[in-house]
Amino acid sequence: MRPIPMAEPLLSVRDLQTHFTTPEGIIRAVDGIDFDVYEGRTLGLVGESGCGKSVTARSVLGIVEAPGRVVGGQMLLRTQAGDQVDLSKLVPDSAAYRAIRGPEIALIFQEPMSSFSQYYTIGNQIIESIRLHMGLDKRAARARAIELLDMVGVPQPSRRVDEYPFELSGGLRQRVMIAMALSCDPRILFADEPTTALDVTTQAQILDLLRDLQAKRGLAIILITHDMGVIAEMAHDVAVMYLGRAVETGPVADIFASPHHPYTRALLRSIPTVLAKPRTRLPTIAGSIPLPSARPVGCAFSPRCTEVLGDICAAAQPPPVVDGPRNVRCFLHGGAP
């Protein structure tokens, strides 16, 4: 693997909490997450449904949907101008936040079809964001749009720029979305399940493109996925999430070689893999993910865990235990009161 610059983080998130106030009570979608994002590195946020990985991305970008709100924590961003901004202090709809979304941090979604307007050509949609943020005139913005489409590997970009989203295949739409996300030269890219809706051969193309863009531009990528295979392939660092918390974080090779948290261990064992012998039963995780409104007290994984340490797991939240670059929230690894 190529050498990795490990300077100061571009983005430092500490104890992020995003809650949704509903008639049934408060849903703690994100309940205390820490992570750092570095130039030229990919952080994988991995977890199953309800773990809060997408809400984490939306919180950083200030686009959490009502009734959700960032209620606590810090999100320190080092901007390209060199300033330090705490995103949790900004008002989501403000001009200050709009200056962050796009030029500093961009986002690509899972389903490219629903992320575009169907009534404008892809060119118009990219040009709009370029003009809005970079103040270029129409002609220069169009030239820039074509250049971007070329960069992400859209064939015949000067013709494709005038096509509508429905005229493109899923893989091309995802390329266009990446072009649009990169139109204002952000240094941080959130990719929320960017290949989940795509076929495997198309997925391989898009992952290859993201790696290539990262190598060329030093892009910091936060890759959100449920797929451990994609994580193994793409990420330098991983945060394994379960019900609103990162239960374990660390370098990808370490996490896969020696997972510390029982959830990570169980998850890795339960994944179907092309390397398995045919017709083999998989080890499973008992039960299912609780609804976020019925979050267990104590360690959220304790009701499904096979390694519980008696009453403490169901009684108290395990604090993060730091061990070099790794960080785990489990009483098995210390932190017991």
Add this chain to the structure above:
Amino acid sequence: MTENVILDVRGLRKWFPIRKGLLRRIVGQVRAVDGVSFFIRRGETLALVGESGCGKTTAARCILRALVPTAGSIHFYVDDRKVDLATLPRRALRPLRRHMQMVFQDPYASLNPRMVVGEIIGEPLLINGMRNHAERRRRVQELMELVQLPPSTLNRFPHAFSGGQRQRIGIARALALNPGLVVADEPVSALDVSVQAQILNLMLDLQDRLGLTYLFVAHDLSVVKHVSDRVAVMYVGRIVEVAATEALYAAPLHPYTEALLSAAPAPVPGMASNRIILEREIADPANPPPGCAFHPRCRHATANCREETPELREVAPGRFVACLRAEALTLRGIAEVTPAG
């Protein structure tokens, strides 16, 4: 080959007309399934694999006669006789339907939200003449036990269940009438990974206990490896390769299978380094390329591949491939490595 076969599909074709203009004239045909042949033995799992638009679901729907095939035969061996599902009139089809059942992809959309679990699982019994309430209830409880659903949940509505439990309900419903053939269309792709494993294990257990035959339609090669005895790979309406699972993964004979295997992400860091990345996109089934439909993306294509359409042929016992150059190529499979964890 014909020993103990339950389903024998030959030259199956399903074209959808493209109509245009005021007179709705037919201006073209989408060749969703374009000459597919395979067989399934009693008690085995055949996986039908391919990417979106390859025609795997259309083929499965033709077999269940949810769609009427354009051409071809679908011989189904049931009660010591042979019927051709492709040409059977609707009325003659009805008594056969209990022998072939389906498990759907989306356990949220495939269960009636207004019926309780007992009614959902019991409905096929009622339709097929089990009118006695107590008898039906007994059978429903038996089925719930079989798929490991707590019998106390008999009177709950589907919304009270998790995705995995809903899929268990769907499986119980499919098994209610002791079908010979179960067609499962992406049965775990809507589930979380930790739940996927539970359902895959359940399907394997049920097959061992009840001697079920599965046609397992899926796009995920990792999932397929865990459940299938044999695999048929489809590309743009045709089968490009059929082989025993182990053999297909270890040494594919078709370049498309090779690329598909290479693209499947394995949960081992650093595995992806020498991946084959296919250029361009899947061909349009309304306008497939001449010759081999895969040739525009194939690293091994020659001039001949552009002209001659390869037929599926048996190159070794049980190994079928539709590639003109099959004998000349040595392709990469998946190395057997101990997975992490």
